[in-house]
Amino acid sequence: MLNIEHLSVAVGDKQILTDINLHIGYGEVHVLFGPNGTGKSTLISTIMGFENYKVLEGKIVFKGQDITRASCDERARLGIGVMIQRPPTIRGLSLRKMVEICGATSKEAESMAAWMGMTDFLDRSVNEGFSGGELKRSELLQLMAQKPELLLLDEPESGVDVENIALVGRAANYILQHVDCRQDKKCGTSCCGHKADCPKNNPLAESGHSGLIITHLGHILKYVPASHAHILYNGRMTCPKGDPLEVLQCISRMGYEHCAGAACARKG
Amino acid sequence: MEKNNLQAALQKQAAFGADLDLKKFDDNNDVHLQSAEDLSASGKAKLEKVGIDLQESNRSATFVQVDNAQLKSDVKPETPLTLMNTGLAAQKYPDLVEKYWWHAVKPDTDKYTAITALEKENGYFIHVRAGAKIAFPLQACVFMSHEEQLQRVHNVVILEEGSELNIISGCASDEAVEHGVHLGISEMFVGKNAKLSFTMIHNWGHNVAVRPRTVTLVAEGGTYISNYVCMEKVKDIQMYPTVRLQGKGAVARLNSVLVAPPGSHMDVGGKAVLEVPGTRAEIVTRSISTGGEIINRGNLTGDAENIKAHLECHGLMLSNEGYIRAIPELFAETGNSELSHEAAVGRIAPEEIQYLMARGMSEEEATATIVRGFLNVNIEGLPATLSKKITDTLDAFQMNKGM
Structure with a gap:
């Protein structure tokens, strides 16, 4: 679904990412570990196409289409959705309107908000005065409506209290696995869109959706079936085929440097 | 007020805004239009833009003044309010004149108030009886049709105890009017537990200068909500409406929405004076410059204990021309008052x-x-x-x- 080849990115005059290669197949969820300031958010912002992230070299191909120079909204319309760490406040635009802009009908907006515990926020300005956890729920609510095929999450657990981590995880999982029956033509099975009734199905395989998730603590892994892990260290990608839980354990025991280097190479 | 003092005040420059030479304009009381039907198509369109519905659907009453002459003053049957020309009301109700006329706005405030006080009185007088809650808005329109007109308006609005009224005041000038001056003095008296919503929408000509002077007095438990909307080019407008909260539990909220195209100068402020304990006020302004000049003055004065007020002024520059200046002022005169302000001016992030x-x-x-x-x-x-x-x-x- 997503192929990143030899990508180097600068912000302003400073090069942040060097020669990044990343291949995310249909139905795969990749986790990205790495110390603060190493360029994880830069990678996600570059995939989304935000301004100020200058591609120096390499290319980004999404569903077979080179989107390296595509604008942010083109990428969104092609099926990429992002949750950034610090979304801005949009004063005077209600969350309800925003969810509808993302693609939900007014009825869907209501039920999705109820599910996310955000009903009381629907008529407030987007993100205005939201707490850390409320911001995450607001973002996920918008993404539920947007129904991206490639979900980019930048630290979905940060600032979220213990009780709400499960909700955030389930919401991410829902977005990844939920087949949009209105749009998706391959949606032919009887349990389409109601994965709970179909225990034998691999829901992710059916939805074909993919994800890239930045996480420090890995709580989200309890809820989302991540298949691959990477460590971004000093602007370079390592561990191309790491198992998410193993890599997480390695990092907590030995630190990023060790795992990104020797431990990773051994797995080869 | 002594006539002599007022004569002297004719020379008195206003505290803010460019000084206008009123002698350059045509101060007459002529009737330039016979009925609303005589309005030009563009004039009618402009009235609609400022919220005036000439069909009068969903309106409790309609007042129209063109230049310095009243064109229309109609109240729907069985509506418990009085509406008429202020000059006529002054003849009819001398006791009300004694009690209200020029009690909120000092006639010698500046040359604009002085000339309005001295010359023949125009504008609307609105009186809502105690306890009357008027469901539909009253619409009042002040229209300028004559080139180089000096338009004088003295409005007096009285809400007796427990009454409620929603006023839509639309001011506009005909497309054909290039130059003119509008002086609009409004005195509003919100009685005990009464509620007044006053929405003023302006749509003036490119070279029209506008000097509204508004003071509202709010009694115990009263509520005053003012909305001001100006989104069209106006050469020069300067206003600084003031609300004085004079009774316990009185509340005021002043909203302004301004859009200044190139060639506009809008000096629009808002002031709330919290004179007694237990009063609250909020002033909120949203300004956009697409090349014009905007000055937002804001003033909260807390004269009493246990008061609360907030001033919020946000500006958005959508052009490299023009400017937005926010000048917020807070005066706390007691130890137990809560005054705050928030101002931000910039481009879209x-x-x-x-x-x-x-x-x-x-x-x-x-x-x-x-x-x-x-x-x-x-x-x-x-x-x-x-x-x-x-x-x-x-x-x-x-x-x-x-x-």
């Missing part, structure tokens, strides 16, 4: 545009959405049709600008 684009909006849509949201103050008392009209105007304006 690129992160906001990018954020909306990441949800699938084009750059133009994202910008328009942010601007609409920015101007979306919660305007209470505004009929839905009018609220929609403002949004439509904004949309049209954005399309014109290619935003």
Whole structure:
């Protein structure tokens, strides 16, 4: 679904990412570990196409289409959705309107908000005065409506209290696995869109959706079936085929440097 | 007020705004139009834009003044309010004159108030009886049809105890009027537990200068909500409406929405004086410059214990021309008052545009959405049709600008 080849990115005059290669197949969820300031958010912002992230070299191909120079909204319309760490406040635009802009009908907006515990926020300005956890729920609510095929999450657990981590995880999982029956033509099975009734199905395989998730603590892994892990260290990608839980354990025991280097190479 | 003192005040410059030479304008009381039907098509369109519905559907009463002559003053049957020309009311109700006329606005405030006090009295007088809650808005329109007109207006609005009224005051000038001066003195008296919503929408000619002078007195438990909307080019407007909260539990909220195109100068302020304990006020202004000049003055004065007021002034620059200046002032005169202000002036944050684009909006849509949201103050008392009209105007304006 997503192929990143030899990508180097600068912000302003400073090069942040060097020669990044990343291949995310249909139905795969990749986790990205790495110390603060190493360029994880830069990678996600570059995939989304935000301004100020200058591609120096390499290319980004999404569903077979080179989107390296595509604008942010083109990428969104092609099926990429992002949750950034610090979304801005949009004063005077209600969350309800925003969810509808993302693609939900007014009825869907209501039920999705109820599910996310955000009903009381629907008529407030987007993100205005939201707490850390409320911001995450607001973002996920918008993404539920947007129904991206490639979900980019930048630290979905940060600032979220213990009780709400499960909700955030389930919401991410829902977005990844939920087949949009209105749009998706391959949606032919009887349990389409109601994965709970179909225990034998691999829901992710059916939805074909993919994800890239930045996480420090890995709580989200309890809820989302991540298949691959990477460590971004000093602007370079390592561990191309790491198992998410193993890599997480390695990092907590030995630190990023060790795992990104020797431990990773051994797995080869 | 002694006539002599007022004569002297004719030379008195206003505290703010460019000094206007009133002698250059045609001060007459002539009747230039016989009926609303005589209005030009563009004039009628402008009235609609400022919220005046000449069909008078969903309106409790209608007042129209053209230049310095009353054209219309009709109250729907069985509506418990009095509406008439202020000059006529002064003859009819000398006791009310004694009690209210020029009690809120000092006639020697400046040359504009002085000339209005000295010359033949025009404008609307509105009196709502105690306990009367008027369901539909009263619409009052002051229109300028004559080139180089000096228009004088003295409005007196009295809400007796427990009454409620929603006024839509639309002011505009004919397309044909290039130059003119509008002087609008408004004195409003919100009685005990009464509630007044006053929405003023301006749509003036390119070279018209405007000097409103508004003071509202609010008694115990009374509520005053003022909405001011000006989104069209006006050469020079200067106003600094003041609300004095004089009874316990009195509340005021002043909202302003300003859009200044190139060639406009808008010096629009708002002042709330909290004179007794237990009063609250909020002043909220949203300004956009698309090349024009905006000065936002704001003043909260807390004269008493246990008061609370907030001043909020946000400006958005959509052009490299023009400017927005925010001048907030807070005066606390007791140890137990809570006054706050929040001012921010700038361009649209690129992160906001990018954020909306990441949800699938084009750059133009994202910008328009942010601007609409920015101007979306919660305007209470505004009929839905009018609220929609403002949004439509904004949309049209954005399309014109290619935003």
